[in-house]
Amino acid sequence: MDCKAMLFVRVPPIPAAIERTWNAWYDSEHIAYRMSLPGFCGARRYRVDEGAFRYLALYEIESVAVLSSPAYLAHRQWEAARPPESFEAIAPRLPGFARGVYEHRIPIAGGWGALDATAALFGDIENTMVRPDALQHWFETLHLPAVLHNHNVVAARLLTLSNTVLDGRSGHRTAKPSTIIQYDLRGVEGGDVKALRSALAATCQSVGILPARDEHWIFATQVYRVLALGH
Helix, strand or coil, X not given: CCCCEEEEEEECCCCCCCHHHHHHHHHHHHHHHHHHCCCEEEEEEEEEEECCCCEEEEEEECCHHHHHCHHHHHXXXXXXXXXXXXXXXXXXHCCCCXXXXXXXXXXXXXXXXXXXXXXXXXXXXXXXXXXXXXXXXXXXXXXXXXXXXXXXXXXXXXXXXXXXXXXXXXXXXXXXXXXXXXXXECCCCHHHHHHHHHHHHHCCHHHCCCCCCXXXXXXXEEEEEEECCCC
């Protein structure tokens, strides 16, 4: 499968009394069911160490149209009918829950979900004034070659919010951020993140790409990963 889009789920803190069992359910049941649906290529889940939210889930999909497939809509309908106390209903009702649909601006550099990646850094470039074509050119020709020379960065990609109209039953969609850079990392501890983030931002700020403020970055440790057969 050639996966060209991503469903990016950002989850605020889960109530402490159920967090452990919610995590077990998410990895063993929720992700597993998603991966059984047509068009889902893989999934990764992260625990946020620095930045907003508590957990992140990334679902790689063949295209945005996967989220309007009969199989996906049927499952979403079943989830929507679940009682408020069910695990399916808890996270989407939390204040700040976010769920965006993104498309790859260019193929993933370094390989999807590099096997030796243990963490990820996400940069929100919502406030860029650069045109989309100029942004893509900068990423491919200037930024990417520079960051892949860093031994901690094993892959990177540029993602833009999809403007594809989906069936309303496909679920909540968050309108921001409009553009994200994702870096897959290895051998990075929490204390190393500030220096790495500064090094990455240094290649960007001269052309007005990445904001420097801390709230525009999320550093997260990978806690679960699964690929569809053939990946």
